[in-house]
Amino acid sequence: MNRKFNKGSVKRLKNKLLEAGQKKPMDRKKRAMSSLEEIVFDALTNLGIVFEREKALKYKLGYRYFDFFLPQHKILIEVDSDYYHGNKAKPDYAAVMAKKNDMAKNWVAKKEGYELIRLKEEVLKGQLKEIQEKINLLIEEKSS
Numbered sequence: 512m513n514r515k516f517n518k519g520s521v522k523r524l525k526n527k528l529l530e531a532g533q534k535k536p537m538d539r540k541k542r543a544m545s546s547l548e549e550i551v552f553d554a555l556t557n558l559g560i561v562f563e564r565e566k567a568l569k570y571k572l573g574y575r576y577f578d579f580f581l582p583q584h585k586i587l588i589e590v591d592s593d594y595y596h597g598n599k600a601k602p603d604y605a606a607v608m609a610k611k612n613d614m615a616k617n618w619v620a621k622k623e624g625y626e627l628i629r630l631k632e633e634v635l636k637g638q639l640k641e642i643q644e645k646i647n648l649l650i651e652e653k654s655s
Contacts, residue, residue, distance in 0.1 A: 542565070544564075545590070545592065547590045547592055547630075547632055547635050548578055548579075548590050550635050550636075550639065550642075551578070551579060551588060551590055551630060551635070551642070552564075552579075553639070554639055554642050554643050554646065555579065555581075555646070557643065558643055558646065558647065560581060560646070560650070561581070561582065561583055562579050562580060562581050562582075563579070563580045563582060564578065564579060564580075565577070565578070566579070566580035566587060568619045568620070568623055568625075569619075570615060570619050575612075575615060575616045575619050577589055577616065577620070577627075578590050581650070584626070584649075584650050584653045584654070585624060585625050585626060585653070586625065586626045586627075586628060586646075586649060586650070586653065587620050587625045587626070587627045587628070588627075588628045588630065588646075589613075589616065589627065589628070589629045589630070590630050590632075590635065591613070591629055591630065591631050591632065592632045593631075593632045593633070613629075626649065626653065628645070628646070628649065630642065
């Protein structure tokens with residue numbers, strides 16, 4: 512089968528892909544935090560750690576956004592809720608896509624030289640001290 516391609520549409524597609532690769536990341540720092548993100552926010556604030564919300568790292572033609580970034584220590588923190596990250600017996604489409612996104616984030620963080628901490632919902636609920644200790648321990652390890 513011999514297919515012919517419209518040169519104009521191919522050129523428009525190439526330009527669209529080129530423009531997508533040059534876009535700046537969205538400013539997501541002002542978006543509302545989830546209740547789980549607020550727990551981590553409070554923990555980091557109580558520890559007196561300098562941090563940023565919503566760190567963007569380049570991935571293919573777009574960006575992957577991480578919940579928190581500790582710039583002095585090159586540490587990224589991701590909050591994984593049960594709702595999106597699936598603690599269900601039977602995975603659904605959203606859980607599979609969240610897993611795929613998590614794998615991409617893991618890869619990007621490692622490739623760029625960042626340490627990535629994933630905090631699951633069951634750990635976050637009612638265990639603020641343990642989270643603070645875990646973050647402090649990782650910071651001490653990176654500093655030594």
